[in-house]
Amino acid sequence: MTLLAVENLHTHFITRDLDNRVRVARALNGVTFTLAAGHILGLVGETGAGKSLAAMSILGLLRPPARVVQGSARFEGKDLLALGQDALDRLRGSRIALVVQSPKSSLDPLAQVGRQFVRLQRAHRAIDGATALERGRAMLEAVGIPDPSRRLYAWPHELSGGMAQRVLIAMALVNDPALLIADEPTTGLDVTVQAQILDLIRGLARERGIGVVLITHDLGVVAHYCDDVAVMFCGQVMESGPVRSVFEAPLHPYTQALLASTPERLRRGTAQPAFAPPDLFRLPKGCLYRQRCPLAAPVCAREPPWRGGEHAALCHFAPAGAA
Ligand SMILES: Nc1ncnc2c1ncn2[C@@H]1O[C@H](COP(=O)(O)OP(=O)(O)OP(=O)(O)O)[C@@H](O)[C@H]1O
């Protein structure tokens, strides 16, 4: 069952220069993917590809000068991009949860963990303090935190990085969301803790049927933990489909280049991309990858089509109707 269907999402940064001329940075140029309930979709791409911006656009968290200018994001029958701010605020933190990197800055340093659990639940429903605390305790237990009753009384500064990230995930899940968007939830954590947290997220997706968008630059993580993948370049999803199919038989030359990168380069993650992406203020017409593409031909000056079925790519040369 499709939980979230993002289609042709475009987001621009619209500013004026000193001469009062309008300048438009076209940061998202067509983000398209679908996520099924209980599935984990990896949203991958090099730094600056627009992964975080896509999440913020979908969740209605953009601030001027960023603005969604086109597209839709259907969730439980509603287009999130057409909802008012109030309706979105109600959904966020209840049906939709967001986990970002840097857990420390996302926790309120002035409130014990238990108080934050109570607050989060009361923002969305009438619930008495004791019940809310008990639900918080149960969530801490579900995310594998030892001695959860005691942790309700912990202050954020007392938590290690891995523990704080687990607490944040517990908080994101306490209102039973159907959709979890996790933006680099394990970056900066050591490898063992990273594996534990990703295992946890996968378990929650399987057991509770939560759909997860996992934003990462780490293709190893995608191969290991995701069901589906959407590959972004220059604000565009270039290819998407089941992980196995995309990794074994990538259709887009960009995905092929990305997968051919050395493990060392992939581990560097947010380091410099292999090649400079096009200037967002002066994007070429047609395929955004064509200046780098070994297959580039005159036809690439025209908008590439989405080609394929469940596994598809945005390329003139992708086989039509692929699996
Ligand atoms: N105020 C702004 N004006 C113009 N462009 C901007 C502005 N803020 C961000 N951008 C551009 O938006 C694009 C999207 O960035 P985003 O943070 O979503 O990338 P990302 O894929 O999440 O990268 P990372 O892996 O580093 O987190 C970037 O190319 C960035 O240069």
Ligand SMILES: [Mg+2]
């Ligand atoms: Mg980001």
